[in-house]
Amino acid sequence: MTIRDLRITDSTLRDGSHAMRHRFSEEQVRGVVRALDSAGVEVIEVSHGDGLGGSSFNYGFSEVDDIELVRAAVQETTRAKIAVLLLPGLGTVADLRRAHDAGASVARIATHCTEADVSAEHFAAARELGMEAVGFLMLAHRAEPDALATQARIMTDAGAQCVYVVDSAGALVLSQAQARVQALIDEIGHQAEVGFHGHQNLSLGVANSVLAYQAGAKQIDGALCALGAGAGNAPTEVLAATFERLGVKTGVDVQGVLAAAEDVVKPFLDRLPWMDRSAIVQGYAGVYSSFLLHAERAAGRYGVPAHEILQRVGEAGYVGGQEDMIIDVAMQLQQERELAGSRTQNSPMARADPGRLAARRSH
């Protein structure tokens, strides 16, 4: 293997699962893995968007079981490692064992940025299974750099070999991202690597990744065509091109990932991730990116604007996993509008399904 400065992990088949409403087919997974593997991407993450066990009413049911997709991905690799994501409280050690049995060799364990101590049993299990263990501190903008470093310390002590600053809301702006990476380097840099996972809600995913690298990060996440939650992830193909121009070796073949994005991923997308009003509000208000499509669905169901739902979700301080609160907020907004006697064409009365409304009135 060539000596490289930076390892890129591609999350098209995990974070991208949000944008696909968790409906990846086995064929799509095989195609993406083949393309990434041949382009020299070393780690490919495959899971439901909310991690192993995420298939549910609250987060969306997977078209194909995670473990089957992991198994298919492993069959397609010649050199890349397959990673899985696990959120303690949602997925369990039993899920991790099944993924390991299917051939996954990197365990990425994710918690909210202040709750790292719920992950100890999962790190222990990952290490016991002989998996590479990576920590994920989500919604990292909600913790100051020192506080975030303290949480990274907890994960490192539990067995993490790398801890990521995860900008789940795409809310970190340049120096804010870099300061957090720097704080983690200072705290755990002599024992573990530091990573950065960026989103495009404020269009800074790639720029933040470069600043993270310059602060000492050794692992960076991307996704082909930016396929991910909210306005999407830092695009893998742009990361590869940018780092090459900076003279930073990633081991990734730029032409290979450009082709993977253009010829393999783009053809199966209904819509490309985009910085629309709701996605920008997510970055601006610091809202978990995966809430986007759930907010859009609730907006349609309850006749209230998605960006208003997301704004209020941000104000309430809801964290990753609380997708149920999106429906709750939409219900409250609808009630407020009804109480205010809104007569505009956007009123819930005008847009709600009449049969449904009748059913609601009957009890």
Added chain:
Amino acid sequence: MGKATAAIVGPGNIGTDLLAKLQRSEHVEVRYMVGMDPASDGLNRARRQGVETSAGGVDWLLARPELPDLVFEATSAKAHRASAPRYQRAGIQAVDLTPAAVGPPVCPPVNLGQHLAAPNVNMITCGGQATIPIVQAVCRVTPVSYAEIVASIASRSAGPGTRANIDEFTVTTARAIERVGGAERGKAVIILNPVEPPMIMRDTVFCAIPAETDTGAVTESIMSRVAEVAQYVPGYTLRGEPQFDDPREDWEGWARVAVFLEVRGNGDYLPPWAGNLDIMTAAAARVGELLAVTRHAEVRA
């Protein structure tokens, strides 16, 4: 009418809050509170309220000339597994608030009636006590092929034990959704939220139901069940009416009912936002009362 006598083992937050609730009971009298640490704030507090206390643990308790009728275990799963056989030999009925699961899982309005004579009953989890009554309220109207619950709690209300063993919560709750709630398959999720001021416990219940379900009957069943739980957990409320969604292909053709709950604690010893802890102590107190009433009826018969 004589009260049943009780001991609380474990003078921490849970034990202390439980004592406050049982002090109001007409059927249960807490005689003893035991711990391991003589400097325990909980023991001192209990002593000031006239309860006989000791830091001598279960050994001291079982050496009392008058043993209690009931014991409430608010220690750890490990401690309870060790003590449970000793309580049983001494003829003391145990209400277990730990995850030890020595006895059958119980939820007062759902299945306690089947276990009134059990030597040991287990209180499942906070999320289980909050959601299983609703799952079963749906199941008694229509078959539920799958039920899923999401419990959101304030970070400050999750102690080190919960944090170190979070899988225990998800697995235990999921199994009880099936075994006690009656769903064919169960899933549980727990989320810790650090927002300040702390968020009040929230629970959401999703049930997969047949397309032709009588939604009015489901709503009625849920409403009456909420009122039943609110008798012993006054802060147990619905955030809005149950929400019905039409069948979807990605739901394997099932329709869905979603129920949004808030559990505000009574503020006895624990703050109101710690509804997750309150519903455990309130449900355990309820179990204690119902066991006490049953014992009394048996004595008279």
